Amino acid sequence: MPSILDIYGALLNYWGPQNWWPGETTDEICIGAILTQNTNWSNVEKALMNLKRKGLLSISSIASAPKEIIEECLKPAGTYRRKALYLMDFSKQVISQLGCIEKLFTLGPNKARKWLLKQKGIGPETADSILCYGGNFPLLVIDAYTLRLGKRMGWLSPEINSYDKAQEELQLYLPKDPKVLGEFHALIVKHSKEICRKKPRCSMCFMMPCCNAVKDAQI
Ligand code: SF4
Structure with missing residues (x-):
């Protein structure tokens, strides 16, 4: 057997x-992991492209962007108002509590996972996607x-x-x-x-x- x-x-x-997770930066991997909830990847790609065109494909720029602009960019990803809320909230928490996403990974997998699971709209699947593909932690x-x-x-x-x-x-x-x-x-x-x-x-x-x-x- x-x-x-x-x-x-x-x-x-x-x-x-399969070359996962698609994304040129750690920020992009995290943003994609949040947006892919309940939709297929091709819709996420359209939303990521919209953010990129507006110069908003980073956690720091999303944290300070107007909500309406983020919502507009996320329309192709479905449930865009809720996703904009989660993504903006996540981005603001990263910037205010950690400074940048890389700082999260210095906490180690257990503390980083706990932190992620406290964020609005982030469950274990999204948290582990961020930790495995963005933080290089061994989590399936x-x-x-x-x-x-x-x-x-x-x-x-x-x-x-x-x-x-x-x-x-x-x-x-x-x-x-x-x-x-x-x-x-x-x-x-x-x-x-x-x-x-x-x-x-x-x-x-x-x-x-x-x-x-x-x-x-x-x-
Ligand atoms: S893995 Fe799935 S598709 Fe393959 S033999 Fe088993 S049930 Fe069938």
Whole structure:
């Protein structure tokens, strides 16, 4: 039976590196992580481009920008008023409490995560995206795709629905390497969107011989 790490290698071989998280700066990675909640990446890209055109693609510039301008830029990303509120609040807190986002990462992963989780609109998935892709901390981002694939493959028990528990379980079998964990999350998303969909395309999936859901004929 291949290990989770073997499957990571096979996914990487099959799909190639996903080059996550797209973003030229740490600020851009954090902004993208907040905007991607409940929308697809192409919508986020449009919003990021709007911010860039207005010279607002940084935490310090967002913190001091007029709300109406930020809202206008974020329209393509959906629920733009709420996202503008969260993004502006986050940016103001970063500037007033820390000075810059890099300072957050000097606190270490535990304190930085606690700080992020206190911010409006930031849950564990967004916090860990910021910490893994922006701060280079070894944290596996868990999302609905990870839970679904993990349960189908038998890596996670069917009852697990807790973010922290799923993360703890999966990280046990993976190296504490942010590059591996970041890439694994991206590959899980890719495989889940293309093949292990809600209605899975098992006949196209190279993981079929070692997939619990197929063995148990759950699908
Ligand atoms: S074999 Fe089917 S259920 Fe299992 S991982 Fe592949 S697509 Fe998903």
